[in-house]
Amino acid sequence: MSVVWLNGSLVDQSDARVSVADRGFTLADGLFETIKAVGSRPFWLAEHFARLKAGAAEIGLAIPFSEDRIFDAADRLLAGVASEAQSALRLTVTRGAAARGLWPKDAAQQQPTCVLTVAPSVVMPPQAFVVCRSTCRNERSPLSRIKSLGYGDNILARREAIDRGADDAIMLNTKGHVACATVGNIFFRVDGRWVTPPRDDGILAGLARKRFIAELGAAESSVTTDMIRRSDAGFVCNSLGFSLIKSIDGRDQDQADLPTQAVYSP
Missing domain, CATH: 3.30.470.10 (Aminotransferase class 4, branched-chain amino acid transferase, N-terminal domain)
Incomplete structure (x- = not known):
């Protein structure tokens, strides 16, 4: 039972x-x-x-x-x-x-x-992503930075991704900057450097995110759609685990080697 x-x-x-x-x-x-x-x-x-x-x-x-x-x-x-x-x-x-x-x-x-x-809980394989078109993250709302029960926009974004033949969606904010995936923080490798959106762009500052920033020396900086196109690798993380980005809007990404053992320890 x-x-x-x-x-x-x-x-x-x-x-x-x-x-x-x-x-x-x-x-x-x-x-x-x-x-x-x-x-x-x-x-x-x-x-x-x-x-x-x-x-x-x-x-x-x-x-x-x-x-x-x-x-x-x-x-x-x-x-x-x-x-x-x-x-x-x-x-x-x-x-x-x-x-x-x-x-x-x-x-x-x-x-x-x-x-x-x-x-x-299961380990997530690499996943195909699309940039969400149907909704966005409100970076000015305090609810974007806490674990509110209101997940309506995330549900719409995930539904859109599935309808477009992908696994998950990259959510932008009202300024057109990257905020997050539907269930986790997101990192991109751009010009050889890891970068992840800052709190002011409407993200929940995840506990795994904090650890990956420290392990990768990642920068917290606004991520534009042009930076997404220039990225060669990426991943999504939350407290349960991580998933490598296999592709974005049909463009393949490298499969990065991440310090997951260092990050996910009790």
């Missing part, structure tokens, strides 16, 4: 219940973190929790459980996982159930919903 941690208790997934009035369901009013684990070892858990707290402060959301309670819940969920199995912990926090309306009148008294789940 699949077990989840819901509001402080371990329950079978088939018995887990969240209200239909929960604002995470009705308005995407919440946050999440996705955490890599190998066997019973979660990676970067303290950093994930710190980022969750920062995002919660941005949208005025209370985290209903302490760091220690979350860590204990993660340990309990991972206790039965095989020693070398890779999995993904997902921690989701919403503002909880409320009456209709954009902002609850009793926001300070809201009872947030907190869910922790675990699922198998």
Whole structure:
């Protein structure tokens, strides 16, 4: 049976219940973190929790459980996982159930919903990318820099990529600069130097991104579409892993050798 941690208790997934009035369901009013684990070892858990707290402060959301309670819940969920199995912990926090309306009148008294789940995680092969045409990233929105539940634009971009015969999409911002892929930060090798978009271009500053910047000596700089065309290699990364870019709009890319063992360590 699949077990989840819901509001402080371990329950079978088939018995887990969240209200239909929960604002995470009705308005995407919440946050999440996705955490890599190998066997019973979660990676970067303290950093994930710190980022969750920062995002919660941005949208005025209370985290209903302490760091220690979350860590204990993660340990309990991972206790039965095989020693070398890779999995993904997902921690989701919403503002909880409320009456209709954009902002609850009793926001300070809201009872947030907190869910922790675990699922198998797979290694991603090199993927074909296209530059997204149907939507863009709003670099001026604070939500672009936190793990908001609102992933509508990313879903549209991924759908476009699939419709165009690719695996994923490169998302631009309103200025036409590269922001990210649909589920991760993106790096390009241009003129022999690795570069990745800066926070001001509407990205979530990922934990793997920080480590790749250090390992590769990558520059944080705006990436134009001309730079994409000049690039000879690239990859996308998030907390669960990375994927090399096989091609962009049909143009093949080199398969770079990346310091992944140094980056993805507990």
